[in-house]
Amino acid sequence: MARFDPQRLLALFKDESLEQLGELEHGLLRLETHPDDSSTLQGVFRNAHTIKGSAGSLGLTHISTLTHAMEELLDMMRQGDLLPEKGSITELLKCKDLLHEMVSGLGAEGPAFDEGRFAGHLSSIKALKSSGRIKLNTFEILIRPSPEVFLRGADPADFIRRMPQSVQVLQVQADDSQVPALSELDPTRCYTSWRIIVSTTMSAQDLLSHFEFLAVDGEVKINDSTSNNQPALAPCAGLSTPGSAQPLKAQSATIRVGLDKLDSLLNSVGEMLIAQSMIQQAIHKGGDEAVRSLRALSPHMQAACREVQERAMALRMLPVKEVFDRFDRLTRELSIAKGKQARLVLEGEDTELDKGMLDKISDPLVHLVRNAIDHGIESPEIRQTAGKPPEGTLTLKAYQLGDAVYIEVSDDGAGIDTNKLIKKATSLGLIEQGQQLSQDEALSLIFHPGFSTAEQVTDVSGRGVGMDVVKKNVEGLGGRVTVKSTLGQGTSITLKLPLTLAIIDGLLAQVGDQAFVIPVVSVVESLRPRKDEVHGMQEQGQVVDARGEVLPLVRLHNELNIIPKTKNPWEAIVVIVQSGQERCCLLVDDIIGQQQVVLKPLGSATPSINDISGGTILGDGQVALVLDIQGLVERARARQIHDAPQGADMGGQQ
Amino acid sequence: MKDSSVRAALTEHEGERQFVVFSLNDESYAVAARVVQEILELTTITPVPHLPQHFKGVINLRGLIVPVVDLKLKLGMSSPTYGKHTCIVVLESTSGAMGVVVDTVSDVMHIAREAVSEAPSFGERIRTDFILGMVKSQGALVMLLDIDKVLTSEDTINMDDARAYSEAQGAGA
Numbered sequence: 001m002a003r004f005d006p007q008r009l010l011a012l013f014k015d016e017s018l019e020q021l022g023e024l025e026h027g028l029l030r031l032e033t034h035p036d037d038s039s040t041l042q043g044v045f046r047n048a049h050t051i052k053g054s055a056g057s058l059g060l061t062h063i064s065t066l067t068h069a070m071e072e073l074l075d076m077m078r079q080g081d082l083l084p085e086k087g088s089i090t091e092l093l094k095c096k097d098l099l100h101e102m103v104s105g106l107g108a109e110g111p112a113f114d115e116g117r118f119a120g121h122l123s124s125i126k127a128l129k130s131s132g133r134i135k136l137n138t139f140e141i142l143i144r145p146s147p148e149v150f151l152r153g154a155d156p157a158d159f160i161r162r163m164p165q166s167v168q169v170l171q172v173q174a175d176d177s178q179v180p181a182l183s184e185l186d187p188t189r190c191y192t193s194w195r196i197i198v199s200t201t202m203s204a205q206d207l208l209s210h211f212e213f214l215a216v217d218g219e220v221k222i223n224d225s226t227s228n229n230q231p232a233l234a235p236c237a238g239l240s241t242p243g244s245a246q247p248l249k250a251q252s253a254t255i256r257v258g259l260d261k262l263d264s265l266l267n268s269v270g271e272m273l274i275a276q277s278m279i280q281q282a283i284h285k286g287g288d289e290a291v292r293s294l295r296a297l298s299p300h301m302q303a304a305c306r307e308v309q310e311r312a313m314a315l316r317m318l319p320v321k322e323v324f325d326r327f328d329r330l331t332r333e334l335s336i337a338k339g340k341q342a343r344l345v346l347e348g349e350d351t352e353l354d355k356g357m358l359d360k361i362s363d364p365l366v367h368l369v370r371n372a373i374d375h376g377i378e379s380p381e382i383r384q385t386a387g388k389p390p391e392g393t394l395t396l397k398a399y400q401l402g403d404a405v406y407i408e409v410s411d412d413g414a415g416i417d418t419n420k421l422i423k424k425a426t427s428l429g430l431i432e433q434g435q436q437l438s439q440d441e442a443l444s445l446i447f448h449p450g451f452s453t454a455e456q457v458t459d460v461s462g463r464g465v466g467m468d469v470v471k472k473n474v475e476g477l478g479g480r481v482t483v484k485s486t487l488g489q490g491t492s493i494t495l496k497l498p499l500t501l502a503i504i505d506g507l508l509a510q511v512g513d514q515a516f517v518i519p520v521v522s523v524v525e526s527l528r529p530r531k532d533e534v535h536g537m538q539e540q541g542q543v544v545d546a547r548g549e550v551l552p553l554v555r556l557h558n559e560l561n562i563i564p565k566t567k568n569p570w571e572a573i574v575v576i577v578q579s580g581q582e583r584c585c586l587l588v589d590d591i592i593g594q595q596q597v598v599l600k601p602l603g604s605a606t607p608s609i610n611d612i613s614g615g616t617i618l619g620d621g622q623v624a625l626v627l628d629i630q631g632l633v634e635r636a637r638a639r640q641i642h643d644a645p646q647g648a649d650m651g652g653q654q
Numbered sequence: 655m656k657d658s659s660v661r662a663a664l665t666e667h668e669g670e671r672q673f674v675v676f677s678l679n680d681e682s683y684a685v686a687a688r689v690v691q692e693i694l695e696l697t698t699i700t701p702v703p704h705l706p707q708h709f710k711g712v713i714n715l716r717g718l719i720v721p722v723v724d725l726k727l728k729l730g731m732s733s734p735t736y737g738k739h740t741c742i743v744v745l746e747s748t749s750g751a752m753g754v755v756v757d758t759v760s761d762v763m764h765i766a767r768e769a770v771s772e773a774p775s776f777g778e779r780i781r782t783d784f785i786l787g788m789v790k791s792q793g794a795l796v797m798l799l800d801i802d803k804v805l806t807s808e809d810t811i812n813m814d815d816a817r818a819y820s821e822a823q824g825a826g827a
Contacts, residue, residue, distance in 0.1 A: 299692060303716045514701065560703040600714055602702065604750030605805070607722040609704050613718045615712055623700040623712050623719055 010107055013054050017063075017103045020047045020320050026329055027111040028092055031077075031084040036168065041084065045074045051099070062118060063102055069125040070095050076129065083166070083201070090129055112596065118594065136201055138170070140209060142257050143556055144193040146217035151188060152215055153248060171197040197225070199445045236379065239323075265311040272304035278488045316356065320398040321349035322409065327369055331394060331427065334373045341380050341391040342373050353405050357497060361407065366471040368409040368493055374412030376491050388412065401521060401630065404479075404613075405499055410492035416485040418442040443483045446472040466566070504599055506616070508592040509575060512562040515624045516588070517597055517616055522629040524576040526591055531570040544574055544585045551576060552595060554636040555587045559611065565589040579633040586632075599626055611635050655698055656741040671727045673763045676756040677798060678726050681754075683795040684763065684789075689801055691751060693759055696736055713753060715744065722753040726824065730805060754801070763796075770798065 001216075027044035030037060051068035070092055076082040099116055145156045163169060172194060179191040200207065204222045279301060282293035324346050333345045335342040353361075365501070377383075377392030384390055397408040418439060425431045425445045446467045471481050474495050485491040506517035529544050534543035534553070542553040553574065557564035566572050566589065574585040598617035602625075613628035672687035694715075699722050701711040708727035712719050722742060727735040739758040744751060773785035784803035789796050 299716070306718065397756075420680075562703075600717075600719050603719050603721045603746055603752070605752040606702070606709070606712065607705060608721075609702065611704075612702065615700070617714045617717060617719070621714055622698050623714050625700065625702060625712075 003534065007107070007119055009058065013058055013060075014103055014106055016054065017051050017099070021100050021103065022050050023047050024051075024158070025093065025096055028089050028096065029328060029332070032086065032089045035084045036170075038078075041077055045071065060106070060147065063099065066095060066118065066121065067098060069122055070402060073125055073128060074345040076283065080654065082128070084167075084439075085166075089307075091121070091124055091128060095499060111346075113548050117120070119285045137202070137204075138225050139198050139200065139204060141196040141198065141207065142193070142219070142221040142223070143196070143211060144216060144219040146216050147189040147191065152217075156190065156192070156194065156214055156218075158216045159211055159214060160194060163198065163581050164200075164206075166202055167198050167200040167207070169198050171195075200340055207284065232381075245445045261314055263307065263449060268304065268307040268311050272301070275301045275304045286488075313354070314509075316354050317352040318358055319350045319453060320358065321346075322407075322569060323358055323365060324349050324396055324398070325417060326362075327365070327396060330366065330369055331373065338374060339379055340377050340405050342377050343391050343393050345395045347395065347397040348399045351400055351405055352497075353497065360473060360496060364473045364495070365396075365407070365409065367467070367470050369396070370489065372411040372413065374410060374488070376411035378414050382414075387567055400504070401519070402500065407495045407497065408492060410472060410490060412490040415489055415491055416443060416483075417487055418485075420624065435561055443485055446483065447481070452602070461471070499599075504596040504597060504626070505573065505594065506620075507594050508624070509573075509588040510558075510590040510592055511556050511560065511588050512564050515562075515592060515618065515622075516556070516560075517624050517626040518575055518577065519613075519626065519629065520581060520584070520594065522577045525645040526573055526575040527586075528571075528573050529569050531568075534569045541598075542569075544569060546574070546576055546585065549583070552584045552636075553582050553587055554632070557587070559632060559639075560637060577629050579630045582637075585635055585638070597624075597626065671765055673765055673796075674759060674796060675761040675763050675791075675814065676759045678729065678756075678757055679731055679806075682760070682791070682794050684765075684798050685743070685801045686786075686798075687762060687812070689745050689777065691746050694742045694744060696742060698739045710755060712767050713742065714755075715751070716724075718751070720744065720751050720753050721753060723805065724755055725754040728754075745801055745805070746804050747826070749806060752805055756804075757816075757827070763789075763791065766823070 010041070024044055024047035027040045027047065030040045031044065032172070034040065038340050048067050050070045051066050051216055052071060055061075055063035055067060066612050073082065074094065075090065077084050077088070082088060098114075098121060100479050101114075109638055110308055112398055143156060143160075145154075149156060160169075160172065175193045175195065176191065178193070179185065184308065185191075198207070204224060207217070208220065208222055214220055245490050270271070275297065279294065279297050284290075285293060327344055327346075331342050331344040334340075344389055372394050373392075377394065378386070378388075380390035383392065393412050395408070395410045397406075397410070399406050399408075418437075421436060422431065425448070426435075430445065431437065447470075448468060474481050474497070479495055479497040482494045482496070483491065486496070504517075505520035507520055507523050509516050509518055525546075527546060529546065533541060533545040533569075535545065535550075536553075542555075543550050555564075555567075556562075557567075564572070564587075567589055569585075572587055572589050573591055575588055576583060597618075599614045599616060601610070610631035612625050613631070614626050615623045616626055618624050673684035674687050674690050674693075675682055675684045684690050694713075696712055699711040699713055702709065702721075710722045710724050723752050724733050733779055734756070734757075737757070740755060741756055741759055743755040743759065746752075768785040769789050771789070774784045784800050784807065785799050785800070785821050786796065786798040
């Protein structure tokens with residue numbers, strides 16, 4: 001029989017409460033920027049409530065009193081009696097900090113917490129509570145600016161965007177019914193009117209003064225609609241406002257799927273069912289007849305199954321936003337903990353990745369972000385001495401290129417000192433004394449297990465601790481990790497992840513009698529150069545002067561061993577493509593058009609080729625190859641280096 | 655869908671196996687029917703650059719892209735232009751579905767185990783591990799190919815030598 005053990009219970013409470021407090025803080029931070037997010041408010045309330053309950057049952061009166069006070073404040077927010085704005089959030093965060101101390105101090109010697117602060121927080125919560133009983137008004141604002149409003153240098157949209165802080169915009173409707181046809185449209189006139197619903201502590205009069213400028217020659221009406229207050233319009237009233245509906249965080253085991261994806265899956269399932277019933281019929285025939293029919297039907301079934309599989313896989317594709325979102329807080333927390341200033345910039349959050357893949361790169365990304373803040377970004381003082389802004393920038397960027405998704409974690413911090421790396425590697429015996437390493441080779445040392453150059457290994461990370469794990473995880477997914485770093489300017493680590501199924505925008509280009517797909521993401525522009533814009537040799541080392549920019553000419557027919565319709569660039573088309581920082585001109589015979597294509601692998605039995613990322617099936621049923629621009633440019637460059645002596649010689653003669 | 659086991663059960667009666675017989679430059683070869691997925695008319699093959707010469711390119715097999723190998727080139731024979739009987743046999747190799755170009759598909763044969771004579775040893779000069787055996791059919795010699803070994807081997811195979819050698823051996827036997 002288990003004995004009642006107060007010590008064990010206390011430890012359990014501590015663990016649980018610290019976890020709850022972590023969530024509570026996260027929720028409060030989110031509420032500050034998303035005051036109308038009722039599900040977050042609910043979550044925060046639940047956190048406080050849970051702590052209060054357990055503390056009460058353990059007889060920890062102080063903790064339960066404080067959480068009770070917090071809970072009351074949060075309840076007012078739920079009722080819409082108090083706005084979750086900076087003042088109240090800050091107070092709640094302070095209470096949370098004190099609670100954190102109180103909980104961590106449980107069972108330890110000495111005074112558990114500061115009585116004075118405890119009393120102080122209780123009274124400030126009380127003050128907030130009494131101030132909070134301000135009535136929130138809901139107003140409907142109708143704005144019909146004068147058509148000449150632009151001529152006076154005013155933009156009505158600006159006024160709507162820059163509402164006073166205490167105004168919460170619930171809904172904006174623009175009426176563009178008065179906008180005339182394009183041919184009659186006068187861009188200097190304003191044709192639009194607006195209907196805005198706001199919730200605010202301000203009076204109608206104050207609100208009107210904000211729009212005074214528009215009211216001079218236009219029309220601004222403010223109606224009080226508080227009386228017919230619909231619950232949906234009240235902020236934080238338990239129901240979310242339209243457009244801000246968000247699934248509760250606890251339901252992360254579910255995913256959201258576009259209706260079109262679901263419909264196409266259902267279509268395929270339908271086809272599979274038809275194939276199944278045909279097989280059923282075939283079986284009834286019996287004997288040789290059945291065998292023959294079944295054999296004929298097998299490919300049908302196979303195709304249907306594959307389609308279902310592919311479409312089901314597509315359901316698993318999620319935007320990387322799911323993972324990126326958590327880094328906001330991590331950045332904030334870590335930079336505070338490390339006394340650094342870091343700003344997180346997210347790019348390409350809509351890039352889709354398989355859910356399984358997303359789950360598996362989440363931890364590696366945490367490692368990378370931690371490393372970047374702990375060791376990449378310098379302290380504000382050092383940054384200023386180096387002539388950089390005190391606030392460091394951490395960029396998380398996702399994009400798709402060909403058949404791969406790239407996730408880049410870059411910072412504008414100190415960069416990695418390769419000399420230090422080499423010294424360390426030498427002392428660890430990883431490389432021999434005096435061994436010459438290229439920049440890339442030296443940088444890749446950080447992926448060696450147990451390698452850390454952080455002079456002080458901190459609780460957060462030592463640069464290199466975990467880098468081997470990052471590498472292993474990513475390679476386990478069939479991906480690749482590359483690191484680039486410039487001392488004093490920053491580090492950028494790129495994860496290249498494979499993609500099984502992708503739809504890409506492609507430019508269809510003709511070379512000889514074959515069509516190729518050039519991914520539009522890599523295309524800068526396409527043009528037909530004039531004869532005098534093409535310089536250099538007949539075959540090798542040619543350049544094209546494209547609008548003043550001199551770019552190397554890569555003859556696709558040479559790279560792909562095809563007989564072209566013409567070898568003269570001025571009779572064909574050059575497509576200017578970009579791979580990384582590099583640009584070049586691809587010579588093609590013609591451009592057929594642009595279309596979305598489904599990127600498919602060339603079959604498992606096909607050897608892989610570095611300048612072809614896959615194939616796609618065109619409308620006429622033929623296969624067109626999709627070019628891997630990065631691979632193509634690399635190959636062409638390697639060739640040019642190889643052919644350089646010859647090219648240089650002939651260049652000299654001209 | 656992996657139905658090869660079912661197919662194997664249907665085709666492999668006691669001691670008798672089914673083979674699909676085809677010709678390459680007027681000589682007969684056969685592969686086990688259970689690895690044959692389907693037989694297609696010659697369709698447009700999209701060439702893929704940088705691949706070994708015997709890889710003719712890829713085709714669209716109902717939405718799936720499948721590589722196509724010219725079996726004659728793979729076996730070191732000459733491969734003149736394709737004719738109207740030329741077809742593509744889609745096989746399930748261990749590395750995935752793959753099409754092979756053959757001159758004509760002539761027959762599906764039931765071959766009894768006893769009828770198969772072992773591939774003669776050609777000495778060290780010629781590999782024979784891709785030949786399952788040989789049978790005499792209507793006076794002609796049919797080579798039974800282990801198509802998986804043929805397709806996955808990296809080396810060039812010189813089938814003309816092998817055949818000349820085995821025919822000489824067969825005549826002597």
